Amino acid sequence: MIPLLFSLALLTVGVPGDSDHATETPQALPAAPTGHVLDRMDWLSEERRLTLEAELSRIHKEHDVNLFVVVWDRRLPDDQRPEDLAALIGHTWSPGEVWGTVLLTPGAINRPIAVTGGKQLTPEEDAHLAAAAAYSVDFGRKAWTDQDRLQQTALVLSEELVFARQTMTDNTTAITGSAAPLLPPASFLSPPLLAAAGGLVLLAVTLLWFTLRRRKQPTPEPAPEPATRTFPAPAVQTRLGAPWSGGSSLLVPLPTKPSA
Amino acid sequence: MVDPARFLPAGAIEELQAPYHELQARFPQIVLTLALLKLAPGTSPREFAFWWFNDAPGGSEERQWHLLLLIDAQSGTLCLTPGYALESAVLSRPWAEALSTTAATVVSRGWTEALCTFLTDARTLLDAHWLQTRAEQASPPDHP
Numbered sequence: 408m409i410p411l412l413f414s415l416a417l418l419t420v421g422v423p424g425d426s427d428h429a430t431e432t433p434q435a436l437p438a439a440p441t442g443h444v445l446d447r448m449d450w451l452s453e454e455r456r457l458t459l460e461a462e463l464s465r466i467h468k469e470h471d472v473n474l475f476v477v478v479w480d481r482r483l484p485d486d487q488r489p490e491d492l493a494a495l496i497g498h499t500w501s502p503g504e505v506w507g508t509v510l511l512t513p514g515a516i517n518r519p520i521a522v523t524g525g526k527q528l529t530p531e532e533d534a535h536l537a538a539a540a541a542y543s544v545d546f547g548r549k550a551w552t553d554q555d556r557l558q559q560t561a562l563v564l565s566e567e568l569v570f571a572r573q574t575m576t577d578n579t580t581a582i583t584g585s586a587a588p589l590l591p592p593a594s595f596l597s598p599p600l601l602a603a604a605g606g607l608v609l610l611a612v613t614l615l616w617f618t619l620r621r622r623k624q625p626t627p628e629p630a631p632e633p634a635t636r637t638f639p640a641p642a643v644q645t646r647l648g649a650p651w652s653g654g655s656s657l658l659v660p661l662p663t664k665p666s667a
Numbered sequence: 668m669v670d671p672a673r674f675l676p677a678g679a680i681e682e683l684q685a686p687y688h689e690l691q692a693r694f695p696q697i698v699l700t701l702a703l704l705k706l707a708p709g710t711s712p713r714e715f716a717f718w719w720f721n722d723a724p725g726g727s728e729e730r731q732w733h734l735l736l737l738i739d740a741q742s743g744t745l746c747l748t749p750g751y752a753l754e755s756a757v758l759s760r761p762w763a764e765a766l767s768t769t770a771a772t773v774v775s776r777g778w779t780e781a782l783c784t785f786l787t788d789a790r791t792l793l794d795a796h797w798l799q800t801r802a803e804q805a806s807p808p809d810h811p
Binding site: 448450452482516517551552553554634635644645649651652653654655657658660 | 694712720731733748749761763769788793795
């Protein structure tokens, strides 16, 4: 695995000018960003980038979890997977024990991927982190816009990594901590406590029965959505003597080609 | 679709038909025009779109429901101009982000895929606005 990752350090990446005529030249992985977000295409708004930076810096400071959000501006060679690049970024940039990378590549601008890893992880911990990455990507898919999708994926993954790290720390403490007997004291087995426990069990069973009964009741079918949708006519106030449109504030430049 | 300078590759118009007709079938009230132009140097795309929208012949009340995506190859900008009736739906952050995505896709995947992405995003965002409008109609906000 490691040799593969380091062989990726000399990625052959394309020049994303005219996508049909991109040529490929050797390019090293860029240096780690000063923060946790690398977006050389300025694809994220300033507000969104600052929000991410603030949250990821806080998590790094408080929990020693490194999460990088990368908007990659170059096309990957056809035989390279984005997951390998994300793993390379995590391994190379993260000094901490647990890391995650949320990566967006030009080939899949609406599908961020998440990869996690760490130092000296057990197979169980590795699998736990991988499941967290899969969950965060799945959660992010529900967002409306591509930028929201990236942000949601990153924020959910950061929470999952904090939780995973906490669990790992707790397990270590439990193993290395004092080996106190785990049997309950004899007072727990006294008749009043047993009666109270029995009462609680009875209450739980009753609640479960009511819940299941409510679920069985048929719910009314929702009205079908119309195939054709129309908006109500709004109150229009013309401006500048223009009869149909007041102009636009939505102006976006085409990104500068990194090769230019 | 307006492409006098022929920026689109052969077959692109055919590829754009499906997402365009899906949008049109879903929102028959709305007319979306995609224009790829190379304006004269120094011409502001925003001003050109404003002038074109309001001064093009054949205007009627329905034009308030038009949406014009102007792509100016001269300045390298994308400008989205709505009619008055669509301002509340379109002049918002999600639309600005959809436009940024379209611009990024132009560079990475080419014109055809970028415009397909825009058409799909436009339908999604109009759906969201329609649902929001319907919810507001069902429970109008309290007035003091």
